[in-house]
Amino acid sequence: MAMRVMVGVKRVIDYAVRVRVKSDRTGVVTDNVKHSMNPFDEIAVEEAVRLKEKKAASEIVAVSCGPTQAQEVLRTALAMGADKAIHVEVPAKEYENLSPIHVANIIAKLAKEEKIDLVILGKQAIDDDCNQTGQMVAALLNWPQATFASEVAPENGGLKVTREIDGGLEVVKVKLPAVVTTDLRLNQPRYATLPNIMKAKKKPIDKKTPADLGVDVAPRQEIVSVEEPPVRKAGSKVESVEDLVKKLKEAGRI
Template identity: 60%
Template sequence: MKILVPVKRVIDYNVKVRVRMDGSGVDLANVRMSLNPFDEIAVEEAVRLKERGIASEVIVVSIGVAQARDVLRTALAMGADRAILIEATVDVNHDIEPLAVAKILARIVRQESPDLVIAGKQAIDNDMNATGQMLAGLLGWGQATFASALQIVDGNAIVTREVDGGLQTIRVRLPAVMTADLRLNEPRYVSLPNIMKAKKKPLEEHALASLGIDASPRLKVVRTVEPPQRGAGARVASVDELIEKLKNEAGVI
């Protein structure tokens, strides 16, 4: 069984995000970038399936700027077999929209013929949570989103999903698209020897133009602002005063 894992280069989750002074977007200058955490979970799950003898090959693919080689190498160091980079833009501030990403991934899926696509449920930079669902729609495959557990049994993926108020277990016939939630697994620590080995693993690079897919943006960011500063707490003298403030100031009751 072959598994394809899309990965994205995003601002590291430990970095405090800064908005540019003109409000045109997030400031990426001299900012540490890393593998999207949900995609890292997806890579870990694919590698575990390979280690259990269920999968024979794990392919990781990234769509974006040339600097995404770094996150692909990280995925290779985790245990992926080979990587594909689609250089879709030279501007690090240009984010490829989910529909364009899904179209590009659909083309790669048709070329590679994987049995399972495992993606992160969302990227932490734009929180779209749409690429996996769009990819399944374009391919006409079944999908299992927000997965917190996965089993492969007799050509089917048995997936436990996190839903409002509990867990839902579904069976999806392969080939299928799955998106990984936070509790699916805990990604492994990447050791230095594996980082060195990853440099020798194949990494294909292709220009977007070679795929013949239009990735022109359909959305325009009008303005980006930082969230409001949290106000200081206040001490109240009685329950009645607390209720009055919650009702008239906070507006929560």
């Protein structure tokens, strides 16, 4: 039987934009800054579409949490091949304090409501680099998980997943329902064609709120200050090993 697949998509500052810290150090500048779908989530959508093309998946449900602008990435997911989109609306002010545990609870509740067989998420978002949501979803649902996937293949009613680990590659087999998180080398996401983009603009997007799902999104943490990374000091050239040793001694390094 073909799977129902859910993919999470997050709207983030585009990877090519230089991020600037606000003058009051409460966060980063987002106004008039280009945003796009988190690159790891693009890979998740692409993998879901490929599973559908192989007849292993029957329907793809894209989910995004955030303010109204989150619908932009849902439209992109629909244009790439998702069948249905759900926008869990979180006002901009509340969204600033939305943590992976909040998102994981929302996705877990939706996965149950939609009778999902497979949740595919990017391994992390490039704005916070948390790498937590997928693991938390698996824990909340008590489903098996295969994180950092570089290859996914349906096998005997489950999945055979090749994972990228520090020591190389690891192959695991998981039974469905399951949670998979995507690594960079899993696939090359397709570009949405203009006709599909136009069709996606007309497709309805289901709207929900965390309260509809019984999820409390009260802040679990407080941002005290956001700082720019320290600027690296310029290096200097030395003429010989003796000069290098001398400079290291003067700097107290040896």
